[in-house]
Amino acid sequence: MVLIRQATLQDLTKVCHIDAVVLGNTSRAQELSSNVTAGECFVACENAEIIGFIVMDYSFFKQCFIPLLIVHPQHQNRGIGADLITYVESVCTKDKLFTSTNLSNRPMQRLCQRLGFIQSGIIENLDPGDPEVIFYKPLQRNSETD
Known part of the structure; x- marks a missing residue:
């Protein structure tokens, strides 16, 4: 069973390791440290082992935004990414959720x-020859808790 929780500083080494395995380098380590410190990173754990993580912030026009979703390659295609996004939907305080991915990233x-996001635009010139596709999902909020 997969447990999702907010990342702690004790998780940072494992989060950075998983990111480096997928990315091929450690260039995001400082950024990930900032995300964990700010409470913006959530980890997926199985048998007390971190197998993936997601970063959520409000940097995209003050809307809830997922800039990063990483699942260790040995645990991909098992629904972990969907679980992480669903968790973010539950903790997001806005009624809109955005994320983005490169045009070449067909799995994302x-x-x-599959999770009900709608393509909301394309940004050219971030990565040469690989536009960024923006996705949007309306979130149902209980008006009594807003």
Whole structure:
């Protein structure tokens, strides 16, 4: 069973390791440290081992935004990414959730579509020859808790 919780500083080494395995380098380590410190990072754990993580912030026009979703390659295609996004939906305090991915990242695009996200635009010139696709999902909020 997968447990999702807010990352702590004790999780940072494992989060950075998983990111480096997927990315191929440690260039995001400082950014991930800032995300964990700010309470913006959530980890997926299985048998007390961190197997993936997600970062959520409010940097995108003050809306809830997922800038990063990473699942260790040995644990991909098991629904962990969907679980992490669903968890973020539950803790997001806005009624809109945004994320983005490169046009070349078909698995993430399929995940977004499967979870009810709608393509909301494309940004050119971030990565040469690989536009960024923006996705949006309206979230149902209980008006009594807003």
